[in-house]
Amino acid sequence: MSKNLTKRAEDYSKWYNELVVKADLAENSGVRGCMVIKPYGYAIWEKMQAELDRMFKETGHSNAYFPLFVPKSMFEAEEKNAEGFAKECAIVTHYRLKNDETRPGKLMVDPNAKLEEELIVRPTSEAIIWSTYKNWVQSYRDLPLLINQWANVVRWEMRTRLFLRTAEFLWQEGHTAHATKAEAIEESEKMMQVYADFVENFMAIPVIKGLKTESERFAGAEETYCIEALMQDGKALQAGTSHFLGQNFAKAFDVKFASKEGKLEHVWGTSWGVSTRLMGALVMTHSDDNGLVLPPNLAPIQVVIVPIFKTEEQFEAIKALVDSLTTSLKQLNVTVKFDTRDTLSPGFKFNEWELKGVPVRIAIGPKDLENGTFEVARRDNLTKEVIPSEGAAAYISELLAKIQNDLFGKALSFRNEHITEVNSFEEFKEVLENKTGFISAHWDGTPETEEKIKDLTKATIRCIPLDRKLEEGTCIFSGGKSVGRVLFAKAY
Amino acid sequence: MSKNLTKRAEDYSKWYNELVVKADLAENSGVRGCMVIKPYGYAIWEKMQAELDRMFKETGHSNAYFPLFVPKSMFEAEEKNAEGFAKECAIVTHYRLKNDETRPGKLMVDPNAKLEEELIVRPTSEAIIWSTYKNWVQSYRDLPLLINQWANVVRWEMRTRLFLRTAEFLWQEGHTAHATKAEAIEESEKMMQVYADFVENFMAIPVIKGLKTESERFAGAEETYCIEALMQDGKALQAGTSHFLGQNFAKAFDVKFASKEGKLEHVWGTSWGVSTRLMGALVMTHSDDNGLVLPPNLAPIQVVIVPIFKTEEQFEAIKALVDSLTTSLKQLNVTVKFDTRDTLSPGFKFNEWELKGVPVRIAIGPKDLENGTFEVARRDNLTKEVIPSEGAAAYISELLAKIQNDLFGKALSFRNEHITEVNSFEEFKEVLENKTGFISAHWDGTPETEEKIKDLTKATIRCIPLDRKLEEGTCIFSGGKSVGRVLFAKAY
Numbered sequence: 011m012s013k014n015l016t017k018r019a020e021d022y023s024k025w026y027n028e029l030v031v032k033a034d035l036a037e038n039s040g041v042r043g044c045m046v047i048k049p050y051g052y053a054i055w056e057k058m059q060a061e062l063d064r065m066f067k068e069t070g071h072s073n074a075y076f077p078l079f080v081p082k083s084m085f086e087a088e089e090k091n092a093e094g095f096a097k098e099c100a101i102v103t104h105y106r107l108k109n110d111e112t113r114p115g116k117l118m119v120d121p122n123a124k125l126e127e128e129l130i131v132r133p134t135s136e137a138i139i140w141s142t143y144k145n146w147v148q149s150y151r152d153l154p155l156l157i158n159q160w161a162n163v164v165r166w167e168m169r170t171r172l173f174l175r176t177a178e179f180l181w182q183e184g185h186t187a188h189a190t191k192a193e194a195i196e197e198s199e200k201m202m203q204v205y206a207d208f209v210e211n212f213m214a215i216p217v218i219k220g221l222k223t224e225s226e227r228f229a230g231a232e233e234t235y236c237i238e239a240l241m242q243d244g245k246a247l248q249a250g251t252s253h254f255l256g257q258n259f260a261k262a263f264d265v266k267f268a269s270k271e272g273k274l275e276h277v278w279g280t281s282w283g284v285s286t287r288l289m290g291a292l293v294m295t296h297s298d299d300n301g302l303v304l305p306p307n308l309a310p311i312q313v314v315i316v317p318i319f320k321t322e323e324q325f326e327a328i329k330a331l332v333d334s335l336t337t338s339l340k341q342l343n344v345t346v347k348f349d350t351r352d353t354l355s356p357g358f359k360f361n362e363w364e365l366k367g368v369p370v371r372i373a374i375g376p377k378d379l380e381n382g383t384f385e386v387a388r389r390d391n392l393t394k395e396v397i398p399s400e401g402a403a404a405y406i407s408e409l410l411a412k413i414q415n416d417l418f419g420k421a422l423s424f425r426n427e428h429i430t431e432v433n434s435f436e437e438f439k440e441v442l443e444n445k446t447g448f449i450s451a452h453w454d455g456t457p458e459t460e461e462k463i464k465d466l467t468k469a470t471i472r473c474i475p476l477d478r479k480l481e482e483g484t485c486i487f488s489g490g491k492s493v494g495r496v497l498f499a500k501a502y
Numbered sequence: 503m504s505k506n507l508t509k510r511a512e513d514y515s516k517w518y519n520e521l522v523v524k525a526d527l528a529e530n531s532g533v534r535g536c537m538v539i540k541p542y543g544y545a546i547w548e549k550m551q552a553e554l555d556r557m558f559k560e561t562g563h564s565n566a567y568f569p570l571f572v573p574k575s576m577f578e579a580e581e582k583n584a585e586g587f588a589k590e591c592a593i594v595t596h597y598r599l600k601n602d603e604t605r606p607g608k609l610m611v612d613p614n615a616k617l618e619e620e621l622i623v624r625p626t627s628e629a630i631i632w633s634t635y636k637n638w639v640q641s642y643r644d645l646p647l648l649i650n651q652w653a654n655v656v657r658w659e660m661r662t663r664l665f666l667r668t669a670e671f672l673w674q675e676g677h678t679a680h681a682t683k684a685e686a687i688e689e690s691e692k693m694m695q696v697y698a699d700f701v702e703n704f705m706a707i708p709v710i711k712g713l714k715t716e717s718e719r720f721a722g723a724e725e726t727y728c729i730e731a732l733m734q735d736g737k738a739l740q741a742g743t744s745h746f747l748g749q750n751f752a753k754a755f756d757v758k759f760a761s762k763e764g765k766l767e768h769v770w771g772t773s774w775g776v777s778t779r780l781m782g783a784l785v786m787t788h789s790d791d792n793g794l795v796l797p798p799n800l801a802p803i804q805v806v807i808v809p810i811f812k813t814e815e816q817f818e819a820i821k822a823l824v825d826s827l828t829t830s831l832k833q834l835n836v837t838v839k840f841d842t843r844d845t846l847s848p849g850f851k852f853n854e855w856e857l858k859g860v861p862v863r864i865a866i867g868p869k870d871l872e873n874g875t876f877e878v879a880r881r882d883n884l885t886k887e888v889i890p891s892e893g894a895a896a897y898i899s900e901l902l903a904k905i906q907n908d909l910f911g912k913a914l915s916f917r918n919e920h921i922t923e924v925n926s927f928e929e930f931k932e933v934l935e936n937k938t939g940f941i942s943a944h945w946d947g948t949p950e951t952e953e954k955i956k957d958l959t960k961a962t963i964r965c966i967p968l969d970r971k972l973e974e975g976t977c978i979f980s981g982g983k984s985v986g987r988v989l990f991a992k993a994y
Contacts, residue, residue: 040576040633041621044569049649052566074544077536078623078654078670079592082599084532086609100571101596101611102623105658107574107589117578119593119620128611129533131570131594131623141532151845157541162570162654166597178570353643 043177053310079129088262098166100131140263173290181285194278202235205250214305214418220473232256241294244446246499252282302367306410318375338403452483454490535669545802571621580754590658592623632755665782673777686770694727697742706797706910712965724748733786736938738991744774794859798902810867830895944975946982
């Protein structure tokens with residue numbers, strides 16, 4: 011197959027849009043801003059879900075399910091929450107269609123079936139969940155509540171892009187309630203760490219852990235922890251957030267508990283989420299001009315085997331070898347596909363699996379039959395080697411681990427090369443125009459300066475790194491006092 | 503804990519509603535007709551999902567995800583589909599809230615943000631999926647398409663009951679496309695069989711496989727296969743359906759393929775689904791006046807261990823025994839909970855785990871320490887026995903298998919005792935008033951008779967059993983000719 015993929019250097023954005031569709035990850039649907047996640051893309055998301063779900067359960071969380079709809083009045087209850095999200099939402103106002111008498115075969119909204127109170131399709135579930143928690147919490151014995159939900163949410167975005175920004179997307183949202191402030195903060199930090207571990211170890215994407223500034227914080231949160239990743243085009247992508255909600259939602263929805271001492275107190279909350287947006291980060295971190303590059307831990311197919319033959323006899327001999335190799339690989343938990351489609355050439359298949367990012371491709375031809383060898387090609391660095399068929403399974407299994415590692419190492423080097431310290435606004439603008447990436451700079455801590463820099467450069471403060479050095483400095487923009495550097499970048 | 507549960511004989515419906523809430527399965531939410539599935543209930547649903555998902559994949563299906571919204575015009579495309587579902591739906595008409603200037607702190611729907619075309623929250627996804635398949639299918643090589651989706655759907659039901667009938671519910675919907683009619687029929691039958699295997703082997707609920715009559719068929723289907731179960735109150739419950747769609751959706755959405763011979767033909771379709779309604783079937787098949795009874799295969803906790811002690815020393819000795827037992831049980835893949843809550847009495851705990859349907863309860867007290875024994879109680883038949891601690895894990899593991907088996911056997915006996923053959927309408931009404939259950943009777947095959955019987959008795963034809971004997975007979979209502987018996991019942 012011919013790929014016809016735009017080169018990244020030509021037009022990164024076009025490359026991304028084309029790749030997501032051509033690699034069968036997702037496509038736009040007939041519904042404005044909503045995507046179809048295709049089976050190959052969904053298989054990757056399922057692997058992400060399975061691992062995250064395992065990690066959530068290991069840290070004591072249970073799954074539950076809350077309604078898709080939020081009555082308008084619940085939104086109003088938490089004022090800041092309403093400010094942050096309630097503006098661009100899908101709103102259900104009616105509950106019945108009827109035949110349009112004037113146009114045969116057509117349906118119309120029944121004007122007599124108007125809801126008394128409009129329902130918002132959840133853009134996030136704090137309101138509906140905290141209105142439920144009110145009945146679940148009476149005493150300190152009911153705490154902590156450690157609950158997660160896998161769900162679809164809708165935010166009426168005007169400009170959408172597959173995975174990165176869609177009207178409907180899939181995510182998980184954790185919502186926890188605690189007896190003390192310290193415990194809730196510990197939970198927010200723990201879940202940020204879970205996200206960092208997952209994104210680094212499974213997605214092979216290095217992240218920087220930090221705090222959002224007040225203006226980038228989730229409305230309704232006291233503190234937002236985040237992990238920030240860097241894409242190949244030098245733009246940052248927020249890969250996950252974990253919010254310490256203080257007592258904001260507990261107060262808005264009157265969630266109180268009797269403490270051990272018998273005092274009635276408001277509980278402390280957190281919420282945290284990652285979404286199908288991570289699929290976009292995955293594509294933009296590792297893939298290249300030949301197509302997708304998938305880390306072995308998330309690849310639905312880890313090894314593809316392509317037979318090269320002229321006679322039926324040769325095919326049978328190859329098949330016998332492949333059957334034995336496949337059995338050994340499966341014992342090592344490696345997912346293998348033997349591509350026996352008979353209407354396609356090996357060259358076409360090579361291209362297709364390259365486009366789809368399968369980490370390891372094995373080709374077996376007549377020469378290999380003679381020599382007792384396989385040809386092994388790595389998708390990540392496009393190198394090939396010939397290995398003895400004896401002991402091949404163990405070799406491939408180790409190779410997959412090595413590829414996972416190498417992908418992370420490569421992304422880490424790139425990220426580290428793209429963090430630039432600057433000490434003046436001139437330098438700041440220069441970096442933004444040339445090298446891009448994260449810019450580490452002193453900032454006076456005011457939303458006003460942040461806003462002005464954003465207006466002038468489109469760069470925002472991605473985070474205040476948790477591990478930053480505390481040092482006196484001078485804000486690159488205002489010249490005001492700073493207590494340490496923050497990271498700026500243009501972002502998705 | 504005191505259960506305060508209504509007895510089934512008193513008011514079956516009330517018993518069900520109370521039990522679902524008290525056993526922590528689900529509760530009503532602040533949103534009309536929408537439920538909250540609580541962690542304990544959701545854990546059962548997750549077990550059902552995991553097993554079904556495994557079965558779908560084993561039969562060659564992949565998961566994908568399609569939009570929540572369906573534009574009104576797509577609904578109109580398949581006329582019969584629109585007739586069947588489009589009437590009572592949640593309809594999105596606007597996409598923005600704004601501050602209500604006249605009422606500080608309140609939000610209102612922005613009248614300027616009206617959608618050009620209304621969006622229906624999917625009541626089922628045939629329309630959106632077939633409009634997508636149009637672009638996925640060109641040649642016979644693209645077929646079959648074997649796709650499943652796990653999703654939430656919304657049907658604006660006026661009278662709702664937890665799990666059994668809710669405005670929003672969770673389900674899976676398979677949507678497949680095939681090159682031939684025979685292959686599509688084979689698929690519909692295969693998936694009905696997958697459902698039957700799952701419901702019988704995992705949920706321990708016996709089912710009757712059959713065909714729906716024309717009037718009970720899914721609008722837009724040529725044939726609807728179903729599995730029908732019988733609840734303890736003698737009412738039937740449709741546990742799953744699999745539809746052979748013929749070329750109806752392919753024609754409505756213009757989905758054609760080039761056959762091997764180069765002819766352009768419409769594809770053949772199927773769809774099939776089961777939902778959180780199965781949770782209702784689970785409760786109503788096995789549970790009793792003491793609470794939930796869960797089949798071991800679906801129990802989030804299979805074994806609960808309650809320590810009975812007075813001194814710290816006794817507790818430590820019990821704990822040592824429990825640790826060793828737990829390790830052995832986990833090796834046998836048994837899920838165990840050691841209930842060490844120190845503010846609750848053993849009696850309270852016994853009641854709570856009984857209410858929650860944990861299949862096996864083990865109690866260990868000072869006497870057991872002396873004698874090297876455990877007290878083992880079965881939830882299903884409420885029997886107790888004392889067993890030697892030596893070899894207990896293997897014994898319990900086998901006991902769980904036995905309980906699973908016994909539950910199915912008990913439900914099967916009940917079901918079989920509640921299938922009554924009748925040969926007159928008088929007998930028919932008599933059975934409905936007394937014994938209830940399935941009624942096997944001759945029917946003339948007309949929708950008119952079916953409708954009249956329904957109007958007079960509220961009983962409907964649940965299915966035409968696939969294994970029915972073909973025999974000449976006389977319709978109990980009209981006296982017309984019949985070719986075999988069908989099953990009537992009142993149904994959920």
